Structures are given as structure tokens and as C-alpha cells.
Amino acid sequence: MGFSQRTAEPNLDYAIAGAASGFITRFLCQPLDVIKIRFQFYSYHVFMKMIQRIQEIEEWNHSMHFIAGAGAGSMATIISFPFDTVRTRLVAQSSNHQVYNGVLHSCSLILRQESPKVFFSGLLPTLLQIAPHTGLQFAFYEFFTDFYKRYTSGTNINFYNSMLSGSAAGFIAKTIVYPFDLARKRLQVQGFQHGRKGFGKFFQCKGLLDCLRVTVKEEGVQGLFKGLVPSQIKAATTSALHFTVYEQVLLLLRILQ
Numbered sequence: 688m689g690f691s692q693r694t695a696e697p698n699l700d701y702a703i704a705g706a707a708s709g710f711i712t713r714f715l716c717q718p719l720d721v722i723k724i725r726f727q728f729y730s731y732h733v734f735m736k737m738i739q740r741i742q743e744i745e746e747w748n749h750s751m752h753f754i755a756g757a758g759a760g761s762m763a764t765i766i767s768f769p770f771d772t773v774r775t776r777l778v779a780q781s782s783n784h785q786v787y788n789g790v791l792h793s794c795s796l797i798l799r800q801e802s803p804k805v806f807f808s809g810l811l812p813t814l815l816q817i818a819p820h821t822g823l824q825f826a827f828y829e830f831f832t833d834f835y836k837r838y839t840s841g842t843n844i845n846f847y848n849s850m851l852s853g854s855a856a857g858f859i860a861k862t863i864v865y866p867f868d869l870a871r872k873r874l875q876v877q878g879f880q881h882g883r884k885g886f887g888k889f890f891q892c893k894g895l896l897d898c899l900r901v902t903v904k905e906e907g908v909q910g911l912f913k914g915l916v917p918s919q920i921k922a923a924t925t926s927a928l929h930f931t932v933y934e935q936v937l938l939l940l941r942i943l944q
Contacts, residue, residue, distance in 0.1 A: 701732040704936040723767040728933060730759035731825060752829045753822035760821025761814055768813065769806035773797075775872060809874035812895035816867035820860050827856035828930055849931040857926025858919050865918060866911040870898040 702725065734755035764771075773793050776786075787793035797805050831852035832844050839848075861868075874892055892898035902910045 700937060700940045702729045703940065704728065704933045723763045724929065726766065727759045727763040727821065728929075730762045731755050734758040749826050749830055753826040755822075756825030757818040757822030759825075760817045764813055764817045765810070768810055771813075772806050772808065809871050812867060812874055812898070813871045815895065816864050816871050820864040820868075823860035823863060824856050824926060827859055828852050828926075831855050844934050846931060846935065849934045850927045853927035853930035854923040856930075857922040857924075860926075861919055861922035862915070865915050866899060866902075867895070868918070869902070869911060869913060870895055873898050873902075 735751070738751045738755055770790075773790055776793060776797075777790070787796060832848055835848045835852060836844070844852075870892070874895070892901055899911065906913065
């Protein structure tokens with residue numbers, strides 16, 4: 688990826704590449720989170736620069752990619768979490784029992800009827816899911832790109848390498864952390880029972896562990912992986928686009944310099 692010690696692109700290049708990656712990916716997959724993805728890629732580069740200052744860091748190469756990815760994912764999540772909560776509630780409400788008419792209306796209603804801290808409801812389990820997920824995603828991407836280069840005797844990350852490595856990284860990372868992702872979404876709609884009418888049984892959870900416990904009790908272990916396949920497909924596609932666009936934009940910026 689464009690984060691080795693041998694490259695010396697200015698920070699602006701990483702910000703531009705991250706913005707392009709986020710814009711194109713979300714335009715194709717989901718028209719939100721452009722700023723979040725841009726910040727995530729930029730933060731990853733910043734964390735990598737900090738970690739690479741540690742002596743003998745090359746001895747744990749894949750670990751530093753995991754740490755940098757986890758840090759970047761956490762920072763981006765904290766900043767964008769209120770918007771993620773609003774989006775989750777807008778999507779979660781029943782068409783027959785709509786509580787919110789839009790983003791501004793939902794923010795106003797949450798502030799008036801609940802409290803500002805509701806915007807960060809479920810943040811801890813989200814960080815417990817996002818940090819390892821983003822860390823694994825970047826670590827697996829680096830692993831697969833290195834493997835691909837060794838297998839093909841290549842020296843650079845080409846289009847096919849980015850697509851295949853990004854897809855595999857997203858698929859595996861999402862599979863590993865999926866139970867926490869499920870718990871996060873269920874925690875974000877707590878106190879929103881009236882807007883969920885018509886969607887079946889509502890799970891009352893008090894926290895991450897309680898949500899996992901209730902899910903296993905009510906649905907069995909398989910309940911922790913409810914909706915896994917479509918999430919895997921989306922994660923693989925999104926991750927492939929993220930990394931491919933990012934790498935191609937960085938390559939273009941290097942050529943133009």
C-alpha cells in the first residue's frame with residue numbers, strides 16, 4: 688500500500704486519495720460516510736508515521752498495520768458516530784410508524800425527547816467492533832498484497848492486486864467481528880421501540896455483553912451471525928473499492944508530481 692517507509696508523498700496526497708476513495712466507493716455502495724473514510728485513510732497514514740519511529744518496528748510489520756488501522760478506525764468512528772446513530776434510526780424505523788422525517792428532524796427530536804448522550808449510545812461496543820475490524824482490514828490487505836507480489840514476482844501494487852487483496856481483507860475482517868457489529872446496531876435502536884413496530888420482536892439490551900447474551904438466549908449462537916452473508920458481500924465489495932481507488936489515486940498523484 689502507499690504507506691511504506693520508502694515513499695515520501697506529502698500528507699495532502701493521502702488526504703486527496705482518501706477522499707477520492709471514500710467518494711467513489713460510497714457513491715457506488717452507499718451515499719454517506721465520505722468524510723469518515725477520508726479521515727480514516729489519512730489517520731492511518733499519520734499513525735503509521737508515528738509507529739515507524741519506534742526502533743526495530745520492522746520486526747512486527749503486520750502488527751503495526753493492525754495498530755495503525757485500529758487507531759484510524761477509532762478516531763473516524765468517534766467523530767462520525769452521532770451521524771451514524773441518526774442514520775441507523777432513520778433506516779430502522781417502520782414505514783408505517785415513521786418517527787423522523789429527516790436528519791435535522793431526528794436530531795431535534797432526540798435532543799428534545801431524550802438527551803445529547805443518546806447520539807453516542809453504543810459507542811463503546813462500536814469501538815470494540817470498529818477498532819479490530821479496521822485493524823484487521825489494513826493488516827490483511829498488507830498481507831495479501833505482499834503475498835500477491837511474491838506469487839507474481841511483482842514489485843508494485845497493481846489494479847488486480849488491490850481488488851483481490853482488498854476484497855479478501857474486507858471479507859475476513861467482517862466475518863471475524865460480525866457479532867459485535869450486530870450488537871452495535873441493536874444497541875443503537877434501544878429506546879426506539881415505537882419506531883420499530885411491524886419488524887418483529889424487539890431486543891432489550893443493557894450493554895454489549897448483555898446484547899450478545901440476549902441474542903444467544905433468544906436466537907441461539909447462529910443469531911450472532913444473522914445477516915452475515917449480505918454483510919460479507921458488501922464488506923468485500925466496499926473494501927476492494929476503498930483500497931483500489933486509494934492506490935490508483937496515489938499512483939496518479941505520483942505521476943503528476
